Amino acid sequence: MKTTLHYVQDHLSLLRFLGKWFLLILPVALLSGTTSAFFLWALDEVTQLRWQHGWLLYGLPLIGVLILWLYQKGGKNAERGNNLLIDEIHQPGGGVPGRMAPLVLLTSLLTHLFGGSAGREGTAVQMGGSIAGVLGRQLRLSEADLRILLMSGIAAGFGAIFGTPLAGAVFALEVLTIGKLRYQALIPCLMASILGDITCAAWGIHHIHYQVAFSHTAIPTFSVPNGWLLTKVALAGALFGLAALVFSELTHGLQRLYKTYLPSTYLRPIIGGVLLIGLVWLVGTRDYLGLGVVSQQPNGISILNAFHSGGITPWSWFWKLLFTAITLSSGFKGGEVTPLFFIGACLGNLLAGWFNAPVDLFAALGFIAIFAGASNTPLASTLMGLELFGSDNLIFFAIACFVAYFFSGHTSIYSAQRLGVTKS
Amino acid sequence: MKTTLHYVQDHLSLLRFLGKWFLLILPVALLSGTTSAFFLWALDEVTQLRWQHGWLLYGLPLIGVLILWLYQKGGKNAERGNNLLIDEIHQPGGGVPGRMAPLVLLTSLLTHLFGGSAGREGTAVQMGGSIAGVLGRQLRLSEADLRILLMSGIAAGFGAIFGTPLAGAVFALEVLTIGKLRYQALIPCLMASILGDITCAAWGIHHIHYQVAFSHTAIPTFSVPNGWLLTKVALAGALFGLAALVFSELTHGLQRLYKTYLPSTYLRPIIGGVLLIGLVWLVGTRDYLGLGVVSQQPNGISILNAFHSGGITPWSWFWKLLFTAITLSSGFKGGEVTPLFFIGACLGNLLAGWFNAPVDLFAALGFIAIFAGASNTPLASTLMGLELFGSDNLIFFAIACFVAYFFSGHTSIYSAQRLGVTKS
Numbered sequence: 001m002k003t004t005l006h007y008v009q010d011h012l013s014l015l016r017f018l019g020k021w022f023l024l025i026l027p028v029a030l031l032s033g034t035t036s037a038f039f040l041w042a043l044d045e046v047t048q049l050r051w052q053h054g055w056l057l058y059g060l061p062l063i064g065v066l067i068l069w070l071y072q073k074g075g076k077n078a079e080r081g082n083n084l085l086i087d088e089i090h091q092p093g094g095g096v097p098g099r100m101a102p103l104v105l106l107t108s109l110l111t112h113l114f115g116g117s118a119g120r121e122g123t124a125v126q127m128g129g130s131i132a133g134v135l136g137r138q139l140r141l142s143e144a145d146l147r148i149l150l151m152s153g154i155a156a157g158f159g160a161i162f163g164t165p166l167a168g169a170v171f172a173l174e175v176l177t178i179g180k181l182r183y184q185a186l187i188p189c190l191m192a193s194i195l196g197d198i199t200c201a202a203w204g205i206h207h208i209h210y211q212v213a214f215s216h217t218a219i220p221t222f223s224v225p226n227g228w229l230l231t232k233v234a235l236a237g238a239l240f241g242l243a244a245l246v247f248s249e250l251t252h253g254l255q256r257l258y259k260t261y262l263p264s265t266y267l268r269p270i271i272g273g274v275l276l277i278g279l280v281w282l283v284g285t286r287d288y289l290g291l292g293v294v295s296q297q298p299n300g301i302s303i304l305n306a307f308h309s310g311g312i313t314p315w316s317w318f319w320k321l322l323f324t325a326i327t328l329s330s331g332f333k334g335g336e337v338t339p340l341f342f343i344g345a346c347l348g349n350l351l352a353g354w355f356n357a358p359v360d361l362f363a364a365l366g367f368i369a370i371f372a373g374a375s376n377t378p379l380a381s382t383l384m385g386l387e388l389f390g391s392d393n394l395i396f397f398a399i400a401c402f403v404a405y406f407f408s409g410h411t412s413i414y415s416a417q418r419l420g421v422t423k424s
Numbered sequence: 425m426k427t428t429l430h431y432v433q434d435h436l437s438l439l440r441f442l443g444k445w446f447l448l449i450l451p452v453a454l455l456s457g458t459t460s461a462f463f464l465w466a467l468d469e470v471t472q473l474r475w476q477h478g479w480l481l482y483g484l485p486l487i488g489v490l491i492l493w494l495y496q497k498g499g500k501n502a503e504r505g506n507n508l509l510i511d512e513i514h515q516p517g518g519g520v521p522g523r524m525a526p527l528v529l530l531t532s533l534l535t536h537l538f539g540g541s542a543g544r545e546g547t548a549v550q551m552g553g554s555i556a557g558v559l560g561r562q563l564r565l566s567e568a569d570l571r572i573l574l575m576s577g578i579a580a581g582f583g584a585i586f587g588t589p590l591a592g593a594v595f596a597l598e599v600l601t602i603g604k605l606r607y608q609a610l611i612p613c614l615m616a617s618i619l620g621d622i623t624c625a626a627w628g629i630h631h632i633h634y635q636v637a638f639s640h641t642a643i644p645t646f647s648v649p650n651g652w653l654l655t656k657v658a659l660a661g662a663l664f665g666l667a668a669l670v671f672s673e674l675t676h677g678l679q680r681l682y683k684t685y686l687p688s689t690y691l692r693p694i695i696g697g698v699l700l701i702g703l704v705w706l707v708g709t710r711d712y713l714g715l716g717v718v719s720q721q722p723n724g725i726s727i728l729n730a731f732h733s734g735g736i737t738p739w740s741w742f743w744k745l746l747f748t749a750i751t752l753s754s755g756f757k758g759g760e761v762t763p764l765f766f767i768g769a770c771l772g773n774l775l776a777g778w779f780n781a782p783v784d785l786f787a788a789l790g791f792i793a794i795f796a797g798a799s800n801t802p803l804a805s806t807l808m809g810l811e812l813f814g815s816d817n818l819i820f821f822a823i824a825c826f827v828a829y830f831f832s833g834h835t836s837i838y839s840a841q842r843l844g845v846t847k848s
Contacts, residue, residue: 183603190822201645386810386815394590398614409438
């Protein structure tokens, strides 16, 4: 039987754990939140510049060469990005280099300035991870502690960049292994993502608010409309999962094609850049370049406009998928998640028409579910839905994310992700 | 490299998995939702009866003897309740007996009719698990499949009894092992809890709505009020976790005391019943008997009244804790969760006064966080908060539940729960 002394000892050890991690995480979260805030501000600036100076797009192939050169000259293993972080958490090896942060920041801004179709979470997560890696090395942390600190860096970056601290914390736990979650880093990751988000907000950064007017709460649980809507949401979830699979496999497939048929690496960004310029000419719009949260023209194609009917075209999801797969497989930087939101929201908009379902709800479902499928993080994606769109459609968010996770099969945008538990 | 054929094979296997589990889960969810609906209806009836006939309380010691006799005569290992379910999922052994369902239903209703302080989720979860166990045996499922079906039974019962399908699904995954989550049963559990909830609603069951008017969304992320409130919520979370620890250890400690000093098992419910009668006399109210969601008098002490200031007394949390620990350790049936909601909401109400914080918010935090700490299910508890109270205070729910989980240490209301990952 436990004595009071045991409880006191147990809880002193819990308090030591808390105190230690608060002190370790504070600098990581402050720096990570600050760099994320700077990145978001700069991203806005370069996007404005790109809109004002249309000719910048034609520099994309050369800028791709510059990005590649920067990583080859000074990057060590930093080019592996998120995959390096995941590997180092599973099995600490050479460490996460400090140069990863400035490199990914600079190259992501260059990608966006010249019109690559990329995201922002890769940048934020790699900056957070890089800061954590440097601090961990300076303090000569043990392997176990370094793991937790790296995860906290991911959480801080993710929480700050999207303004979604809970999704950030759970993402850092969930992204490592398909089908498994361990709680060691639960509290450190939550502290990191909350502090990262607060720090980012302290610099005056605001996140876009998406409006989903549809509310499930008005429909009785046992009713035909609810049964139908549940079925439609599950079907849509399966299609979001398949779209995630197509995106992951297309990106990896293009990378393999480059490697097999174009061993000269410098041809890779040149071809990628030229392909993107060709696609712009083919599709007749530049709305698929860059981040895509908002478009240059108010009625252009963007994530925001995917939330109302008529805001986008039936093939918008496919074009964004193609633009982004080419951009990222050619070595441009930024990340996959915001483009996935774009693809998912547009696909949701399309499916809402097919299924005679609410457009705003289905755009929101696609937004989070394709991310759930592509990154195999169904819980973090559901929580992100709650943080961005509120809880009125909670159960639909969960169904769409869980089903998309299921139907993306054993594919992933992160090739370093381990398979913990098979899906069927 | 994967060929198209591989993807088709992969996805055919996913579809087979889905189809198989839909067919297996449908009867479990329908039966589980129906028995839960009957139980909730009957619980209301016996509570009304107890309120009308005050003398019933004096039958409590004898009814305790009857409950014990029923389990000893016909219960096999069913008396182990939730712990048996957890053990059978970890390591299929003798199986979950079919008699567990009628036994726990009858004895829970007797407990509530005669004034024991107990919950309802134990009953629902054991009925769901028992139904799943019988079906699994009839169909001669493999051990791996039986595990998933038992988890689905838990999810269906939990989702139906509280009207919180997402919390039900995640609870079934999270409750098995402290600090670890595996996703094999993710989709089956979600199907089961949604279908269980719909079935329960089909029988006309309504769940009480709690109102939390306070909304975090109005406070800027980077502001002094937000910083203070985050700190207060984290502190309260730690205290909720300690209260969960006290509850678990007191209940287990009383069980050990009985075993050591009163080897005659029939003395156990008699002493327990007499103690409860004495406590009613001592405290001067019967509000701590039964479920406690609402009280006999509109202004009595209840979960609902803990959501506004002045609704309860400063020691209400302690009395409910004592009443419940005595009830459950003496062999009465029903479950721990609703009494935990009561204890947590009352403690939250008290702490709101101490911390000068919103009463409704802190009652809601206590409601879910003490449950998170006592059952080591921080994600399910956070999701339950969202399903019951909306997402306006999402990040506070997560902080309170995660911190309470952390501070309950390595204690649990479920002695069969495995320790997967230590908390510090």
